[in-house]
Amino acid sequence: MNIEYNFAFFDEGSKREIRRATLKAIAIPGYQVPFASREMPIARGWGTGGLQLTLSLVGKEDSLKVIDQGSDESVNAVNIKKLIVLTTGIGVTDETAEATIIQSRHRIPETPLQEDQILVLQVPIPEPLRYYEPSEYETKKLHAEHEYSGAWLMLFEQIVNYGAMSTGADHPVMVHSRYVMAPSPIPRFDNPKLNQNNALILLGAGREKKVYAVPPYTKVASLDFEDYPFRVETFQDKCCRLCGAKDVFLDELLNDITGEASYQCNDTSYCLQRMNGKSKG
Amino acid sequence: MDDFERPVLAVRNINKQYGQGCVNCRGSKGEGLLKNYCPVCGTVYACRDISFEVYAGEILGIVGESGSGKSTMMECLYFDQEVSSGEAYITAYKGGKTNVFKESSQQKRYIRNHLMGKVYQNPLMSLKMNFSSIGNIAEKLISAGNRNVGQMKVRGEELLEHVNIPVYRMKEAPKNFSGGMQQRVQIAKALSNNPPLLLLDEVTTGLDLSVQASVLDLIKSIQRQLKISMIIVSHDLGVIRMLADRTLVMLDGQVIEQGLTDQILEDPQHGYTQRLVQSLL
Numbered sequence: 001m002n003i004e005y006n007f008a009f010f011d012e013g014s015k016r017e018i019r020r021a022t023l024k025a026i027a028i029p030g031y032q033v034p035f036a037s038r039e040m041p042i043a044r045g046w047g048t049g050g051l052q053l054t055l056s057l058v059g060k061e062d063s064l065k066v067i068d069q070g071s072d073e074s075v076n077a078v079n080i081k082k083l084i085v086l087t088t089g090i091g092v093t094d095e096t097a098e099a100t101i102i103q104s105r106h107r108i109p110e111t112p113l114q115e116d117q118i119l120v121l122q123v124p125i126p127e128p129l130r131y132y133e134p135s136e137y138e139t140k141k142l143h144a145e146h147e148y149s150g151a152w153l154m155l156f157e158q159i160v161n162y163g164a165m166s167t168g169a170d171h172p173v174m175v176h177s178r179y180v181m182a183p184s185p186i187p188r189f190d191n192p193k194l195n196q197n198n199a200l201i202l203l204g205a206g207r208e209k210k211v212y213a214v215p216p217y218t219k220v221a222s223l224d225f226e227d228y229p230f231r232v233e234t235f236q237d238k239c240c241r242l243c244g245a246k247d248v249f250l251d252e253l254l255n256d257i258t259g260e261a262s263y264q265c266n267d268t269s270y271c272l273q274r275m276n277g278k279s280k281g
Numbered sequence: 282m283d284d285f286e287r288p289v290l291a292v293r294n295i296n297k298q299y300g301q302g303c304v305n306c307r308g309s310k311g312e313g314l315l316k317n318y319c320p321v322c323g324t325v326y327a328c329r330d331i332s333f334e335v336y337a338g339e340i341l342g343i344v345g346e347s348g349s350g351k352s353t354m355m356e357c358l359y360f361d362q363e364v365s366s367g368e369a370y371i372t373a374y375k376g377g378k379t380n381v382f383k384e385s386s387q388q389k390r391y392i393r394n395h396l397m398g399k400v401y402q403n404p405l406m407s408l409k410m411n412f413s414s415i416g417n418i419a420e421k422l423i424s425a426g427n428r429n430v431g432q433m434k435v436r437g438e439e440l441l442e443h444v445n446i447p448v449y450r451m452k453e454a455p456k457n458f459s460g461g462m463q464q465r466v467q468i469a470k471a472l473s474n475n476p477p478l479l480l481l482d483e484v485t486t487g488l489d490l491s492v493q494a495s496v497l498d499l500i501k502s503i504q505r506q507l508k509i510s511m512i513i514v515s516h517d518l519g520v521i522r523m524l525a526d527r528t529l530v531m532l533d534g535q536v537i538e539q540g541l542t543d544q545i546l547e548d549p550q551h552g553y554t555q556r557l558v559q560s561l562l
Contacts, residue, residue, distance in 0.1 A: 145387050149424035157416045226429045
């Protein structure tokens with residue numbers, strides 16, 4: 001049986017509804033806009049929010065890049081790409097600079113984004129205050145009243161217990177001095193990239209049915225304390241074992257037999273690009 | 282009027298009703314009803330025209346049987362519930378010239394965070410049971426705008442010491458504490474901003490006698506040292522006799538008698554108060 005799908009999987013009405021929510025999200029930076037999240041042919045929690053945003057945005061001229069944990073070739077990334085390509089026929093690319101839409105999970109690419117690009121992030125838990133306040137009704141009020149002591153309290157707890165802010169990922173940020181936002185599970189290392197970014201950044205949570213956005217050139221500040229300022233992860237003098245890059249997010253690889261640790265770029269396409277550049281030069 | 286004589290809090294004609302009212306009772310604010318509900322439509326008039334003042338450094342006691350509207354009135358004062366009508370003026374807020382019930386929810390939050398503390402009968406109402414004790418105290422400081430971890434830790438330790446909780450247990454969550462200790466953490470939290478007014482709602486109910494005594498001693502000593510004004514609600518005349526300078530007696534949502542505590546207890550005028558005092562002896 002051969003099923004004919006509409007362009008980009010969704011019917012036009014669905015795409016329009018998602019775009020409307022997206023426009024509202026862009027108009028109110030950091031504010032979580034509810035939308036009618038659809039059933040998707042991939043499981044909830046696998047990037048359905050990001051996928052729906054991408055499908056609603058994609059046009060015939062677009063070039064797509066999908067990353068999962070910094071890699072273009074993981075199962076999740078490959079299958080999302082397949083779905084989009086099969087229903088639209090657009091081209092895919094691994095190179096950040098060539099893509100017009102970049103859907104990502106867990107990373108913002110190392111290559112700086114440009115004004116004509118859109119970054120779509122997949123979000124599991126869009127509510128930054130969820131751990132502090134389980135009720136959605138209450139958190140909505142807290143957002144409306146600009147009452148964010150809960151977000152700082154969570155960081156305070158980490159400092160009391162561990163001596164430092166220990167958010168491995170998803171460190172809350174203040175967008176445009178108004179809304180506190182969960183930046184999706186990107187490492188702290190990527191938080192500064194959100195600030196005054198050239199590209200439009202959209203965040204979609206499929207299971208939680210929320211869309212939110214950071215428009216280009218928006219002030220995004222990571223939450224911190226006077227005596228415990230926000231710091232990104234440091235890798236000191238470590239560099240990538242393949243391309244030699246410093247000041248990038250590195251993965252630690254342990255050799256099972258010798259127990260030695262080596263480091264490698266987390267963003268594989270960036271690493272590859274650097275190595276190709278080297279061999280040419 | 283001299284500043285010394287000015288009340289910290291002045292409450293004027295608070296009414297709180299549950300239900301729309303009917304031809305029989307509407308517009309009367311429950312006046313003329315025998316009990317605090319309308320027998321025709323079942324509308325409950327939980328607070329009927331309550332007015333009083335609290336002066337600096339004074340403890341005001343409120344007694345009454347259960348269902349007499351004591352706690353509802355306290356919840357209205359702490360903005361947990363909205364009043365149906367009435368006014369309240371806090372001298373520390375805009376010179377006591379603004380009816381705080383008419384303020385925006387942000388302003389109400391400001392008043393709660395800066396100018397009031399409340400200790401509930403049930404510690405679950407104000408404590409986050411999964412956060413550390415010191416975190417719970419810090420929450421109130423953070424919501425009052427403090428962003429300095431060092432300062433907050435020092436203040437938190439100081440308060441815990443003040444309420445006789447060993448400082449080495451500050452990282453423990455209140456859920457591991459006994460009822461009396463939870464109550465003391467609550468008191469420490471309520472005191473953290475040095476509020477001019479403290480609301481205590483049945484703080485000793487449900488505690489055993491020796492713990493009751495220690496909590497009462499604590500409240501008494503705090504009042505002596507810090508000169509905070511307090512409103513203390515209880516149905517236990519022993520608590521009122523020990524702590525309160527002045528007392529209101531409530532029945533069916535109305536204040537039926539008020540005066541100096543000794544006067545009320547030694548020479549009760551109203552039939553209900555007489556029965557109440559008699560039951561104690």
